[in-house]
Amino acid sequence: MFKILLIEDDVTLFKEIKERLVQWSYDVYGIQDFNDVMRDYSEIKPDLVIIDIQLPKFDGFHWCRMIRSHSKVPIIFLSSRDHPTDMIMSMQLGADDFVQKPFHFDVLIAKIQAVLRRVYNYSMEQQTQLKVWNGATVDYIKGSIQNNHGEVELTKNEIYILKILLENMNQIVSRDELIRQLWDDERFVSDNTLTVNVNRLRKRLEEIAMGQYIETKVGQGYMAKDRNEMDD
Template sequence: MFSIMLIEDDMTLFQEIKDRLSQWSYDIIGVQDFSNIIPEFTASAPDLVLIDIQLPKFDGFHWCRIIRSHSNVPILFLSSRDHPTDMIMSMQLGADDFIQKPFNFDVLIAKIQAILRRVYNYNTDRIELRTWRGATVEYVKNTISNEKGAVELTKNEMYILKILIEQKNQIVSREELIRSLWDHEHFVSDNTLTVNVNRLRKKLEILGLDPYIETKVGQGYKASEEVLSL
């Protein structure tokens, strides 16, 4: 059974979400102290976090930032606001997805299932290590390192990198990436992918690898690798 921490201060909505998700055998964990969420997060060690943006004391962005400093647990934002900047901000802070209230519960469940399947299934692949342009990519640890250092990636960032380097020197369409990440284009905006790729590039910049994730306008992305001449 997967556990989900639901950080929502509207108790009516909290109970409704809990009841619906419990029908899918998810263990729903609430928050008692909205002024200090981290001790409860650490103690419960959830498999996924659902978090509202508008919360008492501190907003969801604040807690996303703090959680990300402790853990790579997948995070799905809930918001009643319709500002595009909210979604962009959540992605930049390391969230995995975003859903606007009021939402269809079937869509919410589909998003949760897609995230859990992606995060907790793909690490069972037999291949755990890859080398790319002299760097060591560790899928299980979500890290990439070379002589310049090491960086830790989020689950989304690693999965994007994994798909690209498994098809190195080939253009991977945006549609293929979206389908692989979120199962179906209907459940994610095109901009979400852009934000995740840009965030991945920013981290790869530390290792001097950012130029090798190429954007092919109107087509997709490519992870380039040196091709040896015979």
């Protein structure tokens, strides 16, 4: 049974979401003290965090940063604000998905299932742990890539996007195909969500001088490039 930490200060909404998630056999926990969310997080050790942006004392972005400094646990943001920057900020901080309030519960459960399946089934079923790419070692299990310029850690979304692109080396992977593989059902995904995730992956790769190996094909998708093919 997966443990979900629901960081939501609206008591009515919290109870409603918890009741529905319990029906799906999830263990749902709330926050006792919104001044010290990390204490509850450390005690519960959840498999997934659902966090509202507007919270007492500190907002959800603050707690996302705190959680990300300790863990790669999947995070889904909730927001009642209709600001595109909220979704962009969430993804830049390492969130796995974003749900706009008000939402249909079927959409939320679909996103939860997709994230849990992607994160935990991927970790359990991954057979090839290491991939050598342009002189760098990609560790799918650890979620990192390392070369002589250093090492960067990637989020679950970032490492999975990279894995898909590397499995199709020097071939264009369409945006629709990436969305299907990442989120299972593209109807529930903003097209901008994929753009943010890919841009964030490229920025991380730039830290170790590898950003140029992920190419955007305008109107088509993305491609991971092998430098030997580029040299030819």
